Amino acid sequence: MIEGFHDKQDLKIFENRLKEKHELFFLIWKVGVNLALRVSDVLKITLNDCNKFLEKKEYWSIDKKTKKRNAVKLNDNTLQAFKRALELRNNSKVSKENLYLFVGQGNRVSNTLSHVSRQAVDKYFKEAVDDENLNISIGTHTMRKxxxxxxxxxxxxxxxxxxxxxHSSQATTLLYLGITDKEIDDVVADLNI
Known part of the structure; x- marks a missing residue:
């Protein structure tokens, strides 16, 4: 089962490695983790969307899965990630007809009109975890978790x-949080009423 990072030390190690390995995927991570977005909602962000978000300092969209309105103020890390992603995008060889913010950087994508794939994001997240021997089952949903x-x-x-x-149910949210049996045992032992 895909997990979220539970402590900031492993998270920092992962982020540093991801940034070293491929900055674009680090920026996808920073946007996704700070806004608690699904990868599909991060990847569909266009250049125009990004400029509006930066101008208003607010993210908003219609959630791809639930069709609910999703709006939140941008924090400093998200603002920086969007600014840097725009710089990378504006300096890339990608066709000006491609409207997406997060696009590949190689020669093969110069004429494509799509964004990077969910599979590519998953691959780079897994490689960063493997490179650092981190004990986490990572995937694109790790950003939200x-x-x-x-x-x-x-x-x-x-x-x-x-x-x-x-989420419409607490049960779904509790699954996301990944509360372990050890944590429950620790609480019971600590309360010792």
């Missing part, structure tokens, strides 16, 4: 996390 878990670790109420993730 990491946001949820780190928000939970910070003491954010479950209802707030549910709302941001556009």
């Amino acid at each position: 990491t946001w949820g878990r780190l928000a939970y670790n910070k003491g954010i109420r479950l209802e707030v996390i549910m709302k941001r993730l556009n």
Whole structure:
């Protein structure tokens, strides 16, 4: 099962390796993890969308899976990621007819009109984890699960996390958080009422 990062140290190691390996995929990660987005919603961002988000300092879309409105103010890391992604995109060889922000950088994509694939994102995430021997089952959904878990670790109420993730049931959100049996055992031992 795909997991989210539970602690910031492993997350930092992963992010540093991903940035070294391929900056574009690091920027996809930063946008996705900071906004708690599905990879499909990150990849469909266009240049025009990005410019509007930067101007208003707010992300908004219609969630691809749930069809719900998804809006949130941008934090500093997301603003920086969008700015850097625009720089990379504007300096690439990609056709000006391609409207997407996150596009490949090689010669084979210079004439394509699509964004990088979900499979490519998954591949680079897995390679960064493998390179650093991190003990996590990673995939593209790790962005959302990491946001949820780190928000939970910070003491954010479950209802707030549910709302941001556009979940309609607490059960789904609890699965995302990846609470382990050991954590439950630790709480029981610690309470010792």
